[in-house]
Amino acid sequence: MSLIYVLNGPNLNLLGKRQPHIYGHETLADVEADCRRVALEFGHGIRFHQSNREYEIIDWIHEAHEDAAGIVINPAAFTHTSVAILDALNAFAPPVIEVHISNVHKRESFRHHSFVSHRADGVIAGLGTEGYQLAIRRIVSLTKPPA
Numbered sequence: 001m002s003l004i005y006v007l008n009g010p011n012l013n014l015l016g017k018r019q020p021h022i023y024g025h026e027t028l029a030d031v032e033a034d035c036r037r038v039a040l041e042f043g044h045g046i047r048f049h050q051s052n053r054e055y056e057i058i059d060w061i062h063e064a065h066e067d068a069a070g071i072v073i074n075p076a077a078f079t080h081t082s083v084a085i086l087d088a089l090n091a092f093a094p095p096v097i098e099v100h101i102s103n104v105h106k107r108e109s110f111r112h113h114s115f116v117s118h119r120a121d122g123v124i125a126g127l128g129t130e131g132y133q134l135a136i137r138r139i140v141s142l143t144k145p146p147a
Ligand code: CA2
Pocket: 010, 011, 012, 013, 014, 015, 016, 017, 018, 019, 023, 074, 075, 076, 077, 078, 079, 099, 100, 101, 102, 103, 104, 111
């Protein structure tokens, strides 16, 4: 079973517990369950992680080199600050889809720039936590051999 990594950055452990007007009512555990269900439909497994520490996210991207079909990443605030995460993703060949729960372009101007978008094959923003499921479907279609 090939694996899709789903990586989540700082504070996303608070999902569903604070600021539901911005990020909705689903918890990160709900998002993980949704991701597993969708991936399984296509015969994929999921490695699902969240960290408040930049180096842990970088280490998981390195680990994904070994066995991942693709990466879905919501880098959270590291989106707007981290050249280190961009560098790690640049060294990873399979598809990368960047997800934001909120529409970052409707928010403060400092959220309009993403380092990760320089590498991402696709970006989803403002579709709520459903964006994760759509990102997994996109990874599957990008990795499927042509019929
Ligand atoms: O919209 C997104 O998914 C973001 O990546 C979320 C980040 C933010 O810094 C980005 O600009 C956009 C913030 C994640 C914080 O998550 C929380 C969830 C619930 C309550 C508090 C924080």
